[in-house]
Amino acid sequence: MKSGPRRWAIGVCCSALVVFLLTFVGPKGSSSDLQPVEGVAAQSSRSEFHSDQLHPRGGWLSAAQTSEPLLQHEAPARKKLLAVVGVQTGFTTNREDPTYNYEARRKVLRATWFPANQSALDRFEASTKILLTFVLGRSEDAAAEEGVQIESEDHGGFMRLPVQEAYLSLTNKTLLFLKQTIATYEADFVVKVDDDVYLRLDRLPAAIGQWSKRGSDYIGCMKNGEIYTSAQYRWYEPQHQLLGGGHYFTHAWGPVYVLSWRIAREVTRLNPSSLRYFNNEDVTVGGWMLALNSRHDDERRLCEPSCTDTAIAVYDYPRCAGLCDPIKSMKAMWNSTACQLPALPGAGQTLPELPPIFKFEHQAG
Numbered sequence: 170m171k172s173g174p175r176r177w178a179i180g181v182c183c184s185a186l187v188v189f190l191l192t193f194v195g196p197k198g199s200s201s202d203l204q205p206v207e208g209v210a211a212q213s214s215r216s217e218f219h220s221d222q223l224h225p226r227g228g229w230l231s232a233a234q235t236s237e238p239l240l241q242h243e244a245p246a247r248k249k250l251l252a253v254v255g256v257q258t259g260f261t262t263n264r265e266d267p268t269y270n271y272e273a274r275r276k277v278l279r280a281t282w283f284p285a286n287q288s289a290l291d292r293f294e295a296s297t298k299i300l301l302t303f304v305l306g307r308s309e310d311a312a313a314e315e316g317v318q319i320e321s322e323d324h325g326g327f328m329r330l331p332v333q334e335a336y337l338s339l340t341n342k343t344l345l346f347l348k349q350t351i352a353t354y355e356a357d358f359v360v361k362v363d364d365d366v367y368l369r370l371d372r373l374p375a376a377i378g379q380w381s382k383r384g385s386d387y388i389g390c391m392k393n394g395e396i397y398t399s400a401q402y403r404w405y406e407p408q409h410q411l412l413g414g415g416h417y418f419t420h421a422w423g424p425v426y427v428l429s430w431r432i433a434r435e436v437t438r439l440n441p442s443s444l445r446y447f448n449n450e451d452v453t454v455g456g457w458m459l460a461l462n463s464r465h466d467d468e469r470r471l472c473e474p475s476c477t478d479t480a481i482a483v484y485d486y487p488r489c490a491g492l493c494d495p496i497k498s499m500k501a502m503w504n505s506t507a508c509q510l511p512a513l514p515g516a517g518q519t520l521p522e523l524p525p526i527f528k529f530e531h532q533a534g
Contacts, residue, residue, distance in 0.1 A: 250356035251298035251377055255346050256283065258303045258364040259334050260313045267496045272316070274364045275303060277496050279324060281503035282368055287325025299373060300354065303327050303364070304346050306334040339450040341441075347428070348437045357381060358388075359433045362425040365491030367476075367483040367502050371512035375520035376470070376481055386432040386463035387455075389421025390472035390486070391527045406448050419527060420455020424491050425471050425482045432463045467525035476508035479521045483508075 256278070263269040275283075283301060284290045294300050303326055308314050321327045330345045332338050343361060350359055358377055362368055380388055393416045398409045406412070428436075436457055447453045458465065472487075473480035483502065485493045492498040502508045515521045 247353060247355040248300075249298075250294075250300050250354050252300070252358045252360055252373060253350045253354055253356045254299060254301045254360040254362060254368075254370075254373075255304040255328065255350065256302065256362055256364050257339075257342070257346075258305050260305075260308045260310065260317070267494055270496070271364065272320070273496050275320070277499045278364060281499050282370055284326070285324065290326050293370075297370075297374060299370070300356070301326060301370075304330065304342070306330050306332040306338065306342055308334055337448070340446055340453045343450055343454060344436070344441060347433050351434050351437045355430070357430055359428045359430065360425070361428070362482065363423070363491050365484065365495035366424050367492065367499060367508070368425070369476075369481050369483075369508075369512070372481050372520055375513055379520065379522065380427070380429075380466065380468075383466060384464055385427075385466035385468075386429040386461075387421065387426070387458040388428075388466040388468045388471070389426030390469055391419050391465065391467040391525075392422055393417050393419045404449060406452070408445075408447060417452055418455065418459060419465070420452055420458070422472055422486070422490070423449070423451030424484055424486075426451070426454075427468075427471075429463075432458065432461060435461050464531050465527070465529045467527040467529070469523040469525065476502060476505065476510065478510060478514045479523050 258275055259269075259271040261270050261272045264273070267273065279285045284293050290301055305317065305327060307329070308317075317327070328346070328349060330342060330349065332342045332345055334342075346361070347359065350356075358380065360373070396406050396409045396412055396415060396417055397404045399405060400407075412418075439457075445453070445456055447456065468481075470479050471482040473483050474486050476483055484491045485498075513520055
């Protein structure tokens with residue numbers, strides 16, 4: 170019989186349609202609790218961005234709830250950069266627990282790989298064309314807001330976003346980070362990294378050159394982990410029945426991933442209310458990348474468990490989604506011989522690469 174190829178083709182088409190519908194046709198929900206936002210410009214003629222287009226559980230804040238404009242208009246002449254690195258951080262809720270002491274995390278970063286003040290940040294940007302910033306939403310706690318304001322005045326390096334800090338608002342926070350970045354800068358890549366990851370900033374320029382040559386759009390340590398179907402687990406996925414199996418589609422680990430400028434801008438042009446939001450930010454972004462036909466790059470140098478000749482990002486992979494004890498580990502790594510290896514230790518001053526676990530055949534389009 171000759172029906173095999175035809176059945177295979179139909180199956181492929183149906184699978185592609187399911188991914189598209191799952192990703193772009195998200196649950197609408199009610200947006201009556203969201204207020205209109207001032208100062209948010211249309212990112213392109215294709216779509217106009219309003220607060221009620223964000224997912225309603227995302228904790229969006231109105232302009233009246235903040236003391237300054239929420240997002241900038243897209244500048245006609247944006248600053249050209251090699252990369253924008255957004256270090257995702259939060260508000261301290263428990264000073265005794267390093268998991269929730271974000272102020273201490275930022276302090277140890279400034280004592281290690283993150284420049285200590287605005288002058289140091291400016292010098293780093295001028296020498297590398299890489300802009301570094303902490304990315305932070307808002308808190309209903311006035312004391313917490315005041316503390317961050319003082320910290321910002323002392324050290325600089327904050328991008329504040331109009332979103333309530335909470336686990337379920339992380340996807341909207343990422344989306345707003347991309348929108349603010351696209352509106353203000355023009356860079357080759359956008360790096361999203363958590364504040365409990367050790368980053369070899371000195372290796373980023375060489376890595377960016379390698380990613381550019383490969384035409385990579387979505388760069389990170391790829392995985393297709395288990396889908397948690399019980400609400401008792403932190404990583405519970407309420408929409409698990411839509412995913413049709415025990416494991417997610419392939420996507421990058423959340424602690425650090427990189428987007429090309431092209432794909433980041435494509436994301437910001439989409440109408441957020443038409444997107445599918447899963448419970449976990451990294452899964453959601455991975456779904457969007459599939460729908461946008463991005464070029465995936467399984468970059469194992471972004472999840473090394475220790476400093477090596479190849480490491481770009483280091484954390485306790487796969488035991489923890491970051492360093493298990495970042496405040497203690499970050500200083501120890503900074504002072505270690507291994508983490509002070511030359512930026513380009515390879516022959517001919519090159520950055521060695523690691524073989525991928527996932528090898529992708531990319532569709533032209």
